[in-house]
Amino acid sequence: MKRIADSTVRRLSMYLRYLEDLDTQGQQTASSDELAHLCGTTPAQVRKDLSFFGSFGKRGLGYPVHELTAHLREILGLEREWKVVIVGAGKIGAALANYRGFRQRGFKIVGVYDNDPTKIGKPWGEAIVHDMADLARDIQREEAPIAVLAIPSDDAQDVVDRLVAAGIRAILNFAPAQITVPPHVSLKSVNMAMELEGLSFALTNSLASQGAA
Amino acid sequence: MKRIADSTVRRLSMYLRYLEDLDTQGQQTASSDELAHLCGTTPAQVRKDLSFFGSFGKRGLGYPVHELTAHLREILGLEREWKVVIVGAGKIGAALANYRGFRQRGFKIVGVYDNDPTKIGKPWGEAIVHDMADLARDIQREEAPIAVLAIPSDDAQDVVDRLVAAGIRAILNFAPAQITVPPHVSLKSVNMAMELEGLSFALTNSLASQGAA
DNA sequence: AGTTGTGAAGCCATTCACAGCG
DNA sequence: CGCTGTGAATGGCTTCACAACT
Structure with missing residues (x-):
């Protein structure tokens, strides 16, 4: 095609x-x-x-x-169910896990992971926060092909490398960092600071540029 | 230019x-x-x-x-401070309000608004949730030029129209809806479902398309 | 020698315009 | 007659290649 x-x-x-x-x-x-x-x-x-x-x-x-x-x-490949893991049990992760649109379109969250000992094992929405150390094992066992990354920038590439090694096939990245993946892995990044800065630029230069939805 | x-x-x-x-x-x-x-x-x-x-x-x-x-x-216009209002005191709004990158780059959140009576007046992070009915008045008084929209799609265009009428100059939209603004207002939309669907498409068609950060 | 700055070329997405078909 | 499907034209972002400068 x-x-x-x-x-x-x-x-x-x-x-x-x-x-x-x-x-x-x-x-x-x-x-x-x-x-x-x-x-x-x-x-x-x-x-x-x-x-x-x-x-x-x-x-x-x-x-x-x-x-x-x-x-x-x-x-779009939405006839099937996609298993998704969320990495990072912070506010962004919580927002994503609760996002109606995901489940509606066939994305099923099968696990939430964090490396903060104070969060691991605690309930989190309808799920329980798992230890990030188990991430690789679980991805393989669950055969979850998609990961949503909602962690600080510093750890991002590290975690991505582990996800890739565990066989992840696609990553939706919310960390404001440039990360790299091998060619067989799909990557999309959403950078909220960048979007706001785009607005700042437009305002500063008196442009009214309407971005696409 | x-x-x-x-x-x-x-x-x-x-x-x-x-x-x-x-x-x-x-x-x-x-x-x-x-x-x-x-x-x-x-x-x-x-x-x-x-x-x-x-x-x-x-x-x-x-x-x-x-x-x-x-x-x-x-x-990029980041030498000055930009006042920002957040509309929608849900999970996404909370994630954005806590997002370090915003304040770091000079974006100051001056108010959070919702129309849910059970939320109005309650503390929310370091702020208190205001009634959306006061939004227009406050935007004018605070001279906040930027609004972050984190509300359900159905209400989005309505609220946008009110923001525009109140003199907002830029909107960062997280509602998964196509909204329209007059030419003098800048608009950027972030649609997380769309991003995930892009990954679904890539996986389904065995493409490994790396999106830009 | 090393690296920037930039016109020109190349490439790709969008728009046009109209033939084709219901 | 109305609307789709599509090759051709357009427009704009990216890449190239090299002159200019330190």
Whole structure:
């Protein structure tokens, strides 16, 4: 398959979100124009994005909402359940563990890990905080392919290396550090300080740059 | 000034982060090559990014660490203090309020707001949760230009409209919804579900796409 | 010799425009 | 007639390559 741009995948994710709404409301079809308005993009962009994966629409009519929803779930790999471990039982980890959107989309949190002795063994939401020393063993036993990293920057690369050695396949990193992984591991980083600094830059330079969702 | 790409601003932010480290360690100069390796980019990219704002380096030597750090802070608008209000006293709001990186870079949280009567008036970290009804008044009185939005999607556009009416100038949105603002307001959205879905896509299609930090 | 600064080239995502089809 | 699907054109970010400078 042709290489798909990251920006395209993010838009697919958004199309799915709004198609699910439309589906719930019982709407049968949606045009690229309607989807574009909902998602803040252009009709041509919607059609191009979808065309990478097939011809889902009917000319003169638009896209069948329910059907396209299923296609997008399949394209994004959301038909299955993904097991996720959260590393770092701090505030960010807690926010993520409670985040409705995760479970809704088939991401199941199978464990929470920390290396702080005062936290290990304590209840944490519906789970119990495990010792980070057991992380590698558990990833292998549970076959959890995804880790969410919510720990201080200093430890980040260290923990990543251990995750990789344990066979992790994807990492969502919230530590504000540049981390590296071997080519077979997928990595996405979210850096909140960086986002705020982007706003600071825009304000300072009197720009009103609207970032993508 | 020439229009600066969003990706460039994010890299500047990263350069600053690592330059501060080098400065603390007492390193005098850094080449574009060294910075590139630290930040996961290329030397040409580093030089091009910096060249938009001036000629900070010395040929044959590299960039003066301490001086460049100051330049970047100024470029990003981080020499001043930014007042920030947090809207939504849930887990995500709590994580953000506690986030060290914010205060470190000059972002001062001046208020936390919610519309849940069981939360209003209760202590929350070092602050007290205010009634969202007072938000507009306080934004004007405090002259807080930035709002962090950590509320459910359904209410997001409503609250945004009220923030805009109250004179907010920038919004960092964590609600997984497409929101719109007038052109004079800057908006950045962080959507964690979307990021995880990007990993799901990469895993499903056996790609190992490393996203930028 | 080493490294910056930068025009030019290359590449990739977005937009355009229209043929194709319902 | 309306809307999709798509090759072509556009625009913009990144990379290249080298002159300029220390």
